Amino acid sequence: xxxxxxxxxxxxxxxxxxxxxxxxxxxxxxxxxxxxxxxxxxxxxxxxxxxxxxxxxxxxxxxxxxxxxxxxxxxxxxxxxxxxxxxxxxxxxxxxxxxxxxxxxxxxxxxxxxxxxxxxxxxxxxxxxxxxxxxxxxxxxxxxxxxxxxxxxxxxxxxxxxxxxxxxxxxxxxxxxxxxxxxxxxxxxxxxxxxxxxxxxxxxxxxxxxxxxxxxxxxxxxxxxxxxxxxxxxxxxxxxxxxxxxxxxxxxxxxxxxxxxxxxxxxxxxxxxxxxxxxxxxxxxxxxxxxxxxxxxxxxxxxxxxxxxxxxxxxxxxxxxxxxxxxxxxxxxxxxxxxxxxxxxxxxxxxxxxxxxxxxxxxxxxxxxxxxxxxxxxxxxxxx
Amino acid sequence: xxxxxxxxxxxxxxxxxxxxxxxxxxxxxxxxxxxxxxxxxxxxxxxxxxxxxxxxxxxxxxxxxxxxxxxxxxxxxxxxxxxxxxxxxxxxxxxxxxxxxxxxxxxxxxxxxxxxxxxxxxxxxxxxxxxxxxxxxxxxxxxxxxxxxxxxxxxxxxxxxxxxxxxxxxxxxxxxxxxxxxxxxxxxxxxxxxxxxxxxxxxxxxxxxxxxxxxxxxxxxxxxxxxxxxxxxxxxxxxxxxxxxxxxxxxxxxxxxxxxxxxxxxxxxxxxxxxxxxxxxxxxxxxxxxxxxxxxxxxxxxxxxxxxxxxxxx
Numbered sequence: 001x002x003x004x005x006x007x008x009x010x011x012x013x014x015x016x017x018x019x020x021x022x023x024x025x026x027x028x029x030x031x032x033x034x035x036x037x038x039x040x041x042x043x044x045x046x047x048x049x050x051x052x053x054x055x056x057x058x059x060x061x062x063x064x065x066x067x068x069x070x071x072x073x074x075x076x077x078x079x080x081x082x083x084x085x086x087x088x089x090x091x092x093x094x095x096x097x098x099x100x101x102x103x104x105x106x107x108x109x110x111x112x113x114x115x116x117x118x119x120x121x122x123x124x125x126x127x128x129x130x131x132x133x134x135x136x137x138x139x140x141x142x143x144x145x146x147x148x149x150x151x152x153x154x155x156x157x158x159x160x161x162x163x164x165x166x167x168x169x170x171x172x173x174x175x176x177x178x179x180x181x182x183x184x185x186x187x188x189x190x191x192x193x194x195x196x197x198x199x200x201x202x203x204x205x206x207x208x209x210x211x212x213x214x215x216x217x218x219x220x221x222x223x224x225x226x227x228x229x230x231x232x233x234x235x236x237x238x239x240x241x242x243x244x245x246x247x248x249x250x251x252x253x254x255x256x257x258x259x260x261x262x263x264x265x266x267x268x269x270x271x272x273x274x275x276x277x278x279x280x281x282x283x284x285x286x287x288x289x290x291x292x293x294x295x296x297x298x299x300x301x302x303x304x305x306x307x308x309x310x311x312x313x314x315x316x317x318x319x320x321x322x323x324x325x326x327x328x329x330x331x332x333x334x335x336x337x338x339x340x341x342x343x344x345x346x347x348x349x350x351x352x353x354x355x356x357x358x359x360x361x362x363x364x365x366x367x368x369x370x371x372x373x374x375x376x377x378x379x380x381x382x383x384x
Numbered sequence: 385x386x387x388x389x390x391x392x393x394x395x396x397x398x399x400x401x402x403x404x405x406x407x408x409x410x411x412x413x414x415x416x417x418x419x420x421x422x423x424x425x426x427x428x429x430x431x432x433x434x435x436x437x438x439x440x441x442x443x444x445x446x447x448x449x450x451x452x453x454x455x456x457x458x459x460x461x462x463x464x465x466x467x468x469x470x471x472x473x474x475x476x477x478x479x480x481x482x483x484x485x486x487x488x489x490x491x492x493x494x495x496x497x498x499x500x501x502x503x504x505x506x507x508x509x510x511x512x513x514x515x516x517x518x519x520x521x522x523x524x525x526x527x528x529x530x531x532x533x534x535x536x537x538x539x540x541x542x543x544x545x546x547x548x549x550x551x552x553x554x555x556x557x558x559x560x561x562x563x564x565x566x567x568x569x570x571x572x573x574x575x576x577x578x579x580x581x582x583x584x585x586x587x588x589x590x591x592x593x594x595x596x597x598x599x600x601x602x603x604x605x606x607x608x609x610x611x612x613x614x615x616x617x618x619x620x621x622x623x624x625x626x627x628x629x630x631x632x633x634x635x636x637x638x639x640x641x642x643x644x645x646x647x648x649x650x651x652x653x654x655x656x657x658x659x660x661x662x663x664x665x666x667x668x669x670x671x672x673x674x675x676x677x678x679x680x681x682x683x684x685x686x687x688x689x690x691x692x693x694x695x696x697x698x
Contacts (some may be wrong), residue, residue, distance in 0.1 A: 055503030059460035066464025
């Protein structure tokens with residue numbers, strides 16, 4: 001069915017179809033609408049969900065952990081400062097291997113206060129043991145959220161699905177939605193690994209584990225994240241069967257015979273595609289690589305995809321404040337370090353705090369990548 | 385009224401072999417509370433002494449389901465657990481009735497988890513929140529909390545040459561709970577086992593959130609011999625330093641000392657107040673503490689007279 005939906009509306013629509021057992025949430029710009037719409041579904045009886053309107057995001061994630069540990073399919077939605085306030089609890093959800101799924105409308109972090117898009121929020125949560133998916137379009141956000149619930153439960157890992165704040169969260173798009181029953185059949189019932197409310201087998205969840213066990217717990221969690229990649233691949237393929245829409249973990253756009261490519265995540269891929277089209281029209285051998293899954297980092301796939309190019313421009317919508325380039329850039333250069341044919345890799349930081357990133361900006365980046373030369377370590381795109 | 389003979393036949397849900405200090409008031413309180421709560425219970429705790437001494441992997445003292453997440457999250461985690469329970473009940477996935485008890489120390493309750501507790505009570509989440517109050521952050525080594533009483537020495541309110549211990553009175557957390565229109569709120573201490581057990585049973589029978597503040601003396605932090613926990617606890621009640629009362633649509637003082645003892649009786653055995661007995665300035669502080677206690681005790685009587693607990697709930 002074709003509908004006109006903003007990103008937030010599409011995420012809320014997906015959540016209504018998922019019909020989670022428990023949602024504990026708190027409002028924050030630009031993801032408020034997701035929670036707001038969901039609350040109307042609850043009060044209009046369109047979902048079976050127990051809705052817990054908590055008093056902070058920290059409590060939202062704590063309540064989600066309590067619910068998921070008690071055997072319930074659990075979701076929330078947040079952004080920016082909200083995700084930052086959850087930070088402590090994100091690690092606990094990850095450590096307890098609870099498949100909580102969270103759409104976020106990516107937004108910058110204060111100070112200065114800014115409500116617009118960048119990826120500071122999700123990148124700050126990078127090492128918390130959550131899978132991270134980035135959507136280019138509203139359609140992809142909707143599709144990815146449905147996939148993420150299934151992936152999270154199969155991999156026993158929590159998942160964040162990012163739609164870019166305002167750019168997608170408030171942008172209306174023509175999207176193709178599945179029907180409710182198909183979504184529910186596809187997801188099936190949640191089968192928890194453990195349940196606090198099982199009185200016959202009382203368990204202690206969240207013990208202290210010291211020098212003798214902590215590392216072993218963590219090692220197993222790391223393995224769980226590694227094992228998630230084949231799960232993502234399988235669920236994405238299953239989803240293709242269900243919806244007819246195909247997604248990759250790493251996607252290439254006009255990369256055949258390309259010499260220079262840009263690597264992007266999220267909504268900016270649209271500008272990237274336009275720039276590639278323009279330069280291809282001029283006969284330049286350029287392309288774009290889109291990364292959909294940031295955690296687990298598909299390093300084998302990235303290495304295979306990227307090592308054939310001459311030059312790569314890595315675009316970060318976040319800065320690591322005087323690290324050796326943007327945070328995605330450093331990951332890419334690391335994974336290419338032992339590649340046989342090493343491309344030159346350049347770092348670009350763009351679009352912080354919602355600074356517009358136009359097809360012209362993408363074109364300028366692509367042209368600079370094409371030259372194969374760059375003097376400064378990081379180029380800050382469009383900063384006055 | 386509970387009977388000891390019957391109580392001791394109940395199953396021990398908090399088992400021995402945990403790592404609490406000898407004489408730990410908190411361990412006694414948790415054991416007594418679980419003896420009183422024999423119906424199916426699921427428990428929640430924040431980070432703190434209790435969590436450390438009861439749950440170091442691969443061991444556990446808990447014979448009932450228990451979840452620990454973080455320091456400030458007993459009430460918020462309990463909110464999620466309770467929502468999950470309500471969902472499974474309404475969908476027919478769970479048959480049994482379950483009661484929920486969250487245990488938090490005073491730091492976790494008065495301070496870092498305060499907003500979460502307030503939110504959970506306002507949302508009428510159905511659980512009993514027990515504050516095991518030993519009047520400081522004991523797990524990290526005796527730092528002041530907003531439950532630390534006036535004049536007490538802690539490592540962050542030390543009895544110095546210029547500043548003689550904590551300069552502020554404690555937060556009145558039970559009154560704060562009552563201000564939320566909570567279904568049931570009460571205060572007691574571990575020495576008064578019968579009062580404690582009765583209040584736990586009353587709280588669990590209440591539809592809606594309930595709050596119980598239990599004074600649990602800490603030999604390490606209060607600096608008294610570990611054999612004296614129950615005596616110190618009783619002195620807290622007998623000096624009216626720790627008023628023993630409950631609130632359910634009205635006030636009821638549940639323990640009136642036969643003779644109200646002077647506050648020195650409570651302060652003297654404890655090293656955390658020893659600096660107050662050294663000179664005149666210390667004595668002045670003791671008088672201030674006495675005045676404060678007298679004022680609070682009189683006020684509680686006034687409240688009881690003006691807003692008595694309805695007979696049906698007594």
